[in-house]
Amino acid sequence: MSTPVVTRAHLVKARDVVKSFGQTPALRGASVAVSPGEIVAVMGPSGSGKSTLLHCLAGIFAPDRGEVWFDGQRLDTLGEAERTKLRRTTFGFVFQFGQLVPELTAADNVALPLLLNRVRRRAAYQIAQAWLDRLGIGDKGANRTGELSGGEAQRVAVARALALAPKVIFADEPTGSLDSLTGEKVMDQLTGLAREAGTTVVIVTHDARVAAYAERVVMVRDGRVSGDLGAVGEQVSAAKAVR
């Protein structure tokens, strides 16, 4: 895949990113660009570097070489404190196992990032409850997340990611721990609500059924983005016409 031209039209970009862990190279010059509001799936086999790419795009890992851009700003040259602030204020995350705080209730977990961003307690819990309602688990707000089913817990994670009204949600195998029907519901809600809010989403998955929820699918192989597999456009319009 050719190196994307860095423009403001792209919200998130990686350019020739190289990242190794010790002697093991994970990314060998990966480039990808995501437009605002776009839902992109990054597919690839285990060990292809797709999760590392997501972590670099989200500013969790600093690349060894190459550039990472967010909203016209170099992310890779920012210090750890600035990247942490950006992650806390501007990005939402959904991981395979939710990474919720099990001792806290569902509402606490969703309200937590808002409280960390100095939203008043009452408002934070109102926002949290509204998102739990939208995800169909409004009655679970008082439950500790350790008491929830996998699907419910993952919906709490989605609510937590969306509650902050982030510019981008980074999701790493968001349905990896769920059965297929629950996984599809979670993907339906994650992508549906993100679309409504105009939120950009980058999803890493090895599962083609999950990737099919995205508008564009890119493939990572051997640490490089090897190409776009599918951009929904005319094909979906045709499918709608059939309906």
Added chain:
Amino acid sequence: MSVPLTLLGLLEREPSHGYDLKRNYDTYFGREKQLPFGQVYATLGRLARDGKVIGGEAEPGEGPDRKRYAITDLGRAEVDSWLADPVEPEPHLQTILFAKVTLALMLGKPAAAYLDKQRSAHIRRMQELTELRRNGALVDVLLADHALFHLEADLRWIDLTSARLAELAAVVTPERAPRQ
């Protein structure tokens, strides 16, 4: 899809006119390809000839055939037997894809690039079906699911074959006839 057996099954539910039968068939089974009226009446004629349905007296009104058809015991037994027999689990070992990849390797053409194109086409179709099932009726959702699982299986095969192209080339290339 066996049209005669499906129509028989619908008739087991309730006796119907050909028109209603076609409408029911199209609703549940003909979403991508509706059944022509001609085929409905021709099939009913054959089923009646074979004693699997009985056509009542023609009723007054518009249309090509105003008979009401009912299933017979013979027809009911055939539906029972059809439903109880598992469908042949076809291994699909000689798919077009397999043939294309093997031929590409034999001819020294870019099999990996062909597989990439196929992967791309599969993903696009999966995106269409996923969009379709997002707001579709349950019948559409289940049909889309069936197609999605098959496409997913194909994709796994494509991935595995992509990783094994060198091995496959070693197997098929020595058999290539030398060019004159």
